[in-house]
Amino acid sequence: MLILSTILFGCANNKEEVVSSEEKSEKNMLTFAWPRDIGEMNPHVYNPSQLFAQSMVYEPLVSYQEGGELKPHLAESWEISEDGKEYTFHLREGVKFSDGTSFNAEVVKKNFDTVLNHLDMHSWLGFLSKINSTEVVDEYTFKLTLTEAYYPTIQELAVVRPVRFLGEAGFPEDGDTSKGVVEPVGTGPWVLEDYKVDEYAVFKRNEEYWGELPKEEKITVKVIPDAETRVLAFEKGEIDLLYGEGTISLDAFKQLESTENYESSISEPVATRQLVINSKKEQLSDEKVRQALHYAFNKEALVEGVTSGYEEKADYILPTNLPYTKDNGATVIDYDVEKAKSLLDEAGWTLSEGETVREKDGQPLEFELMYDSAEQIQKTMAEVIQSEWAAIGVKLNIVGVELTEQVQRFKDNEFDVNFFSNYGTPYDPHTFLNIVASEGFGFNEAISAYPNKAEILKQIAEVPQTTDEAQRQQLYTSILTSIQEQGALIPISYIKKTAIYQKDVTNFTFPANRDEHPFTNISMK
CATH class of the missing domain: 3.40.190.10 (Periplasmic binding protein-like II)
Known part of the structure; x- marks a missing residue:
C-alpha cells in the first residue's frame, strides 16, 4: 500500500505551474x-x-515520534483501563478547525462513527474492528471501549488515515464521507x-x-x-x-x-528489503537449504554495489529503530560460501562431477525468484543473487512481473522466492506480524515447514492482548528470532528515504x- 508507481507523460509548462524565484x-x-x-x-x-x-x-489524537515514542497531539493525555479495553482521551482545548469552528469530543465521535460505518474499507487497521462503543464524556473528553485488549491502539491512532479529524463543514449532508467531502477542513x-x-x-x-x-x-x-x-x-x-x-x-x-x-539528507532505516522463501515448496522445505541460501550471497557487496551505499546491509528482518525490535536474538549471517555448500551437502543436495546444478533423488535444486519488473533495484539484486547462488550449485530462474501480479501471486502462494519490504513506521512491528499470521498474504504459507509454526502463531495472537510491557517485549523477541533463524525470511538491506534540496x-x-x-x-x- 505504501509503494509509489509513476505514470509517464510530459510535464505541462503553463503560467499557473511556473513560479519564478521572485514570486x-x-x-x-x-x-x-x-x-x-x-x-x-x-x-x-x-x-x-x-x-x-x-x-x-x-491531525491525529497522538503522534508517532523518533524511536516509536507516542506523544500527545490533539489529545493532551489519555488513560487506559487496567484490562486494556477502555481508552479515555482528554482533548486539547482551544483548538480550532481552519474555518474557525471548535475541535471537541462531539466532532471526534462523529469522525470515528463515520469511519466505523464503513469498517469493510478499514479492516486492515486492527483496533477499529475491536471498537465496541464511542462516547462523549464531556466537551473535551472522549472514550473508546474495545471488545478486547489491543495494545497497538495508541500506535494505530497515529497513522495518517483513516482516523484523522474533519470539521463539521467538511461533512456531506448525509454524513457519509466515503463518497467525498464538501471541503478539506482540518486542524492542521x-x-x-x-x-x-x-x-x-x-x-x-x-x-x-x-x-x-x-x-x-x-x-x-x-x-x-x-x-x-x-x-x-x-x-x-x-x-x-x-x-x-x-x-x-x-x-x-x-x-x-x-x-x-x-544539500542532501538520508533518513534512518524506514523498512527492510527482504527475500521471502516459500517453505511449502519441496526444494525449499529444508531449513538447511534456506540457511545455505542466506550464507551464499555477499549481502554487503550487493547493497553497496546496487544502491551505492544509500541503503544499509540488514542483519535483521525488521529495522532495530522500530519499537520492540532492539532485543533481537537472531544470529547474524555473514557471507560464507563454504558454509553454504556444507549445509546443502548435509541436506542431501549433491553436486556431481562436471555438473553445475545440485540434485537430490533425481530432482535439480532449481526454483524461481519473482521481482517487480518496474523496480530496477529488485531486478539488479535478482541478477546478482542468481549469479552467486549458481556458484553453490543452485539454479535460480528470475522473472520480472507487473507489481499487481507480484502482489497477487504472493497472496495466492504461487511463488518460490519473492521480494518484500515491511510497512515501517508507524505500523510495525505489530502490523508485520499480523500479516505473517494471516492466511492469504504469503507469509503464513512461507513458514509452513517450521516445526514450531503453531507456537509462533499462538505468540503472535498473544502480543496485542498483552498489557505487561516486559512480557510483550519477550514475545516480540521470541517471535522475530524464531522466524528469522529458520530462514524463510532473509533480510537484505535497510531502505532509507532520500531528500535533495x-x-x-x-x-x-x-x-x-x-x-x-x-x-x-x-x-x-
Whole structure:
C-alpha cells in the first residue's frame, strides 16, 4: 500500500505551474514536486488521496515520534483501563478547525462513527474492528471501549488515515464521507488554498493554528509524473525540494549530490528489503537449504554495489529503530560460501562431477525468484543473487512481473522466492506480524515447514492482548528470532528515504512517521 508507481507523460509548462524565484521570495514559498495529483483531500479514504497532503491538513489524537515514542497531539493525555479495553482521551482545548469552528469530543465521535460505518474499507487497521462503543464524556473528553485488549491502539491512532479529524463543514449532508467531502477542513498547520487537478496544489499557512506556526507561508506542490522531468525542474531551480520514496532514483540522487550544488539528507532505516522463501515448496522445505541460501550471497557487496551505499546491509528482518525490535536474538549471517555448500551437502543436495546444478533423488535444486519488473533495484539484486547462488550449485530462474501480479501471486502462494519490504513506521512491528499470521498474504504459507509454526502463531495472537510491557517485549523477541533463524525470511538491506534540496532550504528533517509530510521545521533563507 505504501509503494509509489509513476505514470509517464510530459510535464505541462503553463503560467499557473511556473513560479519564478521572485514570486517564491515574495510569498515565502517552498516548491515541492510530486509524481501524482494530491487527490480529493479526504481524511477517511485512501488512493488517490496522497498521504503527505492529508497529513498537512488533518491531525491525529497522538503522534508517532523518533524511536516509536507516542506523544500527545490533539489529545493532551489519555488513560487506559487496567484490562486494556477502555481508552479515555482528554482533548486539547482551544483548538480550532481552519474555518474557525471548535475541535471537541462531539466532532471526534462523529469522525470515528463515520469511519466505523464503513469498517469493510478499514479492516486492515486492527483496533477499529475491536471498537465496541464511542462516547462523549464531556466537551473535551472522549472514550473508546474495545471488545478486547489491543495494545497497538495508541500506535494505530497515529497513522495518517483513516482516523484523522474533519470539521463539521467538511461533512456531506448525509454524513457519509466515503463518497467525498464538501471541503478539506482540518486542524492542521496548512490549508488548501488553490488547486488544479494533475497540475498543482498550493497550501497556505493556517494562521490560526493551535501549535507552532510553520516558518513558510506557502507550500506549492507541482505535479510532475515523469522522474527525469522532476530532476530537470529541480536543476533549473523551479523546484526547491525532491523528497519521498520513488520521487527520485538513487542514481539521480547520487549524481545531484556529487555536484555539491545542493544539500542532501538520508533518513534512518524506514523498512527492510527482504527475500521471502516459500517453505511449502519441496526444494525449499529444508531449513538447511534456506540457511545455505542466506550464507551464499555477499549481502554487503550487493547493497553497496546496487544502491551505492544509500541503503544499509540488514542483519535483521525488521529495522532495530522500530519499537520492540532492539532485543533481537537472531544470529547474524555473514557471507560464507563454504558454509553454504556444507549445509546443502548435509541436506542431501549433491553436486556431481562436471555438473553445475545440485540434485537430490533425481530432482535439480532449481526454483524461481519473482521481482517487480518496474523496480530496477529488485531486478539488479535478482541478477546478482542468481549469479552467486549458481556458484553453490543452485539454479535460480528470475522473472520480472507487473507489481499487481507480484502482489497477487504472493497472496495466492504461487511463488518460490519473492521480494518484500515491511510497512515501517508507524505500523510495525505489530502490523508485520499480523500479516505473517494471516492466511492469504504469503507469509503464513512461507513458514509452513517450521516445526514450531503453531507456537509462533499462538505468540503472535498473544502480543496485542498483552498489557505487561516486559512480557510483550519477550514475545516480540521470541517471535522475530524464531522466524528469522529458520530462514524463510532473509533480510537484505535497510531502505532509507532520500531528500535533495536547494541550498536556501534549511532545517529539513525527516518525519518519524513514514507517511507524514516533511514541512514541520523547514524554512527558506
